[in-house]
Amino acid sequence: MGQLKIERRDAGKVTVLTATGEVDMTTVAEFETALHAALKPSGRSIILSVAGVSLMSSSGWGTALAAAKKVRAAGGDIVFADLSPLMRVVYRELGIAGLLRSFPTESAALAALSSKD
Secondary structure: OOOEEEEEEEEOOEEEEEEEEEEOOOOHHHHHHHHHHHOOOOOOEEEEEEEEEEEEOHHHHHHHHHHHHHHHHOOOOEEEEOOOHHHHHHHHHOOHHHOOOEEOOHHHHHHHHHOOO
8 A cells, every 4th residue: 555745835836745655546646735735726727746656556647637628728838857768768758747847846847837927
């Protein structure tokens, strides 16, 4: 059974969610709750900083994609930061790279999203 910890930090119109642990069928509801909370207020962009995530199951990737639709409909964006080498492979193989951007660091993601304003 996985464990997940998610910390939230707001930086202007960008919310940074820093996740540590595993996003699997036992923790995906917690992941989804954090993403939905980050959608408020409307129009925010979200950085999913996942350097501390050791596993993200298909349910986790799907939850991120579903949240992206809502974020974009409200005028924001959602991106990944700090993907581990293994998560980067999965990100590419599942085709998520064509749907959600990824940045090597949280600061690079923040700079990209902040320049949208």
